[in-house]
Amino acid sequence: MEKKTAPLIEIKGLHKSYFNDELETPVLFDINLKIEKGEFVAIRGPSGSGKSTLMHILGFLDHHTSGSYLFEGQPVSRMDEDSLAKIRAQRVSFVFQAFNLLPRTSVLQNVQLPLLYHPTIAPSERRERAEKAIAAVGLTDRMYNLSNQLSGGQKQRVAIARALITEPDVIFADEPTGNLDSVSGAHVMEALEKLHTDGHTVILVTHDQRTADHARRTIEIYDGRIKSDTPNVKRPPL
């Protein structure tokens, strides 16, 4: 019962420093944060504010230095590498600014990549799931194209399809429109909105106010500290 009532993400007094030859560079200070299942949150801040580092910690890609991070009530600092890999495989997925697709590899294979590491989805299901995810981002006619034959907007939609395929609880998007023109960017944001309305938790990291406005809640980070945490009122109509 206790598990169900715990928030999806709960952070208390989280602190993060990078160490380079024992030289400490603090990045995040005393972060306190709760994110419930199904939220659409934007983490906004200028470059160097620590917003990406926060997302990497939230997304199990990086470790925090002190403080606590509870995922569904479980302390992340006590999880070993394999458990973290399992969470990355099943519970979360990422959309990166640089797309991070495998070069010289077809759209179909790029989208299927996370399933290689998924412990429960059978190989026989892969193809069907991939086709569904590709259809969801409207790229069915590009399925057999190699990733380097696509435009930037198409690449990011492939990345979204790849994030969708495991049906994760949380989708992290790090500056997903950062490398795109405004039309492609709008398509990508539309796709993320749809993920949210379908019930996924979406955590968006951006420096851009207009992109952040798509979310239902904006957390502003400045110099490694939370400056504000407000619900969005002036959300543009869908």
Added chain:
Amino acid sequence: MRNRDLLTLATRGLTANVSRSLLTMLGIIIGVGAVVLMTGIGKSMEGVILGQISALGPRTLALWPGKQGPEGGSASLRSDFDALTFADIEAIRSLDTVTSVAPMILMTGRAIYGREQMEPSTVGATPEFYSNQKIEIDVGRLHDETDERTARKVAVIGSDVAAELFWNSNPVGERIQLGEEKFTVIGVVKPIGTQFFQNVDERIIVPNSTARAVTRRTYLDMVTMQAADDVSVDLAKKDVESLLRARHGIIAPLTGDPTENDDFLMRTAQQAQDTLGAVSLGLTLFITTVAGISLVVGGIGIMNIMLVAVTERTQEIGLRKALGARRRDILAQFLAESAFLTFTGGLIGIASGLVLMVIVARVAGEFLADYRFAWSISSIVLAVSMAIGTGLLFGIYPARKAADLSPIEAMRYE
């Protein structure tokens, strides 16, 4: 990650850059090819040796005059070259433990017929020689006791002698010049091929008594004999040895090698086989070691290229980890790639080794009649497992380097 996925990843890694993969595999290809080729040749040579030994028969004993070398070999055969006399032969014949005693005198000199001439190896031997060496007649007849008793100037010639001197005509009844004397050809023997690396089809056999008369020799160059049916080969050997020691006034030392003071050397077919086998095994081991070193060098090449692959694909490794790959998934992927690389190299190596072996068998078959294409499965299995072993061994370091990267650092790598 599932095993089938691993195989797909490994083949994709290999085929992504075919020319680089081939160059990387070259060391392994050469190493495995050399191991397969050398052990194959060793095995073929073993066959040649066994074939030559079996031509003599397992119960054959050979006796040479001369002192043994310090290591028990026949290095100083030249001293006491005249130690074996005709009286010794008569004494050996009186033993019950040996039969078919065949004394031999080797003669030198050209064989001439008309305008044709050649340099045969001529041996003056008694008729027992034919049965000891399993020589069979093709045309005409072998010489017999009567020819021996009367020291007739008759010759039995090998098939190559017949071909060189007489072309296609029938040599039986023709007279050939052998050294200073004329001999009548009475028979041609069936082709035999090579024995102890000597083409015995280039041999001329004359009666022992005739050779003795012509050369005025008082000693013999070699004697072959058979152990009697009811005794062991070793017993027969000991019997002849003690007889000769008694006749030559030799006292065998009480300790150490009993043959140390002998002025003769006796060998059984088994001993000859063991000696030749040991030499051939030693050679095979030596060359296989050299080939094995090239496998190690090839393995280092694999390690190099896998290190490059890890560096090149650092971002990909980071991405895979972000998508849920565990440390062991990354480790397995890179190990599978290097194992697959070496395995493929090993297969190509086996194929090229076998092709070379067929070629060697063709060429060697020209002058070694008993040389047959032979290959040893165990050496192929050994070579391939060594190749995969080096692939895994030298792949571990790059694979661990890849697996230990933190996902976010790897993705940021430029």
